[in-house]
Amino acid sequence: MFEKKNNQTEEAGTGQYSDLVVRAGLAEYSDVRGCMIIKPYGYSIWEKMQAVLDKMFKDTGHTNAYFPLFIPKSYFSREASHVEGFAKECAVVTHYRLKNTADGSGVEVDPDAKLEEELVIRPTSETIIWNSYKKWIQSYRDLPLLINQWANVVRWEMRTRLFLRTTEFLWQEGHTAHATKQEAVEEAETMLDVYARFAEDFMAMSVLKGKKTPYERFAGAEETYCIEALMLDGKGLQAGTSHFLGQNFARAFDVKFSTKEGTQDFVWATSWGVSTRLIGGLVLVHSDEKGLCLPPKLAPIQVIIVPVYKKDEEKLPVDSVCREMLLKLKEEGIDAAYDHSDTRSPGWKFSEYELKGVPLRIVVGPKDVANKTFEIVRRDTREKSFVPVQNLLSAVKDLLQKVQENLFRKSVEFREKNTTVEENYSHFREVIEERGGFILAHWDGTAETEKKIKEETKATIRLIPFGDQEPGKCIVSGNPSTGRVVFARAY
């Protein structure tokens, strides 16, 4: 998409993002402003993401729980910067009953059914969870507390986009409590690594890891870590965040514990999350002019089998070969599907499954039946080959792995190709305007400079890379800088 734009050929830019999401059957618009309907095909991707992530969370010692959707308003006022960060986008429940209108034309809110205390619909669950943690934690023996929840949250956004930013979205939020600062920081780092591994190994999406500037930090956090990916249109996408919350929520909710030494101390906290936004990332990282291109490890359908035949007497042998293949693939745990509907032509099916991003297509026709072969086509390179039927499993497994690897390799190459190092601010502005991408530049560490760049270029500091860096001079102010940071326009 991004490359096409520069070549002035057919453009598949972000204007077409929403269209692609809809046409591929991932989601559609709801009549409710800013909300979307995640359709079965899109939801299947989410289910695969959930399965993988959930296992990763369990493997790192976490367990799942569920906390209420409604948060008493008073909980919110406990942590000052948290309130400030979310107050502007909270939906609030004020009444609990409807009644028929006097003229019988419909229903209205019953003014007599006003809530004593209004309920905020969770934009995130720190407050209600820490209210519980207070009751759960007495001693160092109760720590660490490692909990995750899969939930929906609501943030009243002004501008929405399918998957990337919707009023309601699905996510997971981990909330942990620890006895020491070091342990909490390590937890936040561990979970960031989990996210990075998920993005690269499963989504085939190259990411950068780092921490946020104070200005971009999560409301209520001491430190926010993030993974950031580069989309094909040259914009950055925050794909996951992990926060070291210090003792802020412990103080706000008075969560103290007895140490081994018998003293009292506030608990150290983290929280971390990824959302259905990742599905938007998948689309913006792997699509081409034909449609989506899903990484095999997350594709709802990994292999689609399409039969081809002319006459009725050809149908039966083709059909039985296809069914046999389907069975064999399924037995191996491969998510294969066989589109035997004869109301669509093969050509139609080819286009449809390419649009949907199915990694591999197997085509079987009379000629193949005679030769005991089948045709197999990779979605990523559209490369065709003919394979003896007896090699079905090895060929499919091999190609699924190759597609997965190739997508990731392309994502890494794209990110590298579109990451530039800039010393000169006017050139920086040109690059941001004309080709986008990640820009590595020196920054003096002040919020003023950060704001100025944002106002003038719409680019923000996506992250401060980990590790030691070469000092230099700020690209705007010329003041000393301790290292380069990553700039980009972002979703």
Place this chain on the structure above:
RNA sequence: CGGGGAGUAGCGCAGUCCGGUAGCGCACUCGUUUAGGGUGCGAGUGGUCGCGGGUUCAAAUCCCGCCUCCCCGACCA
């Protein structure tokens, strides 16, 4: 919240200026033909024209009010 666009068949749209039997493409149904890259042909089903009020013999069309959605700008995962 500011600016722009739009609400007419499941979807995409024309018709609105200039009032006079509600149309086109896709989808859908039936028939037929076809099938190795979104088959061709024929017939058919499907509408409180976003909602409410007004003007008129007559309103998708004119007038008044309201609602909703999408796109572009200031906040955020």
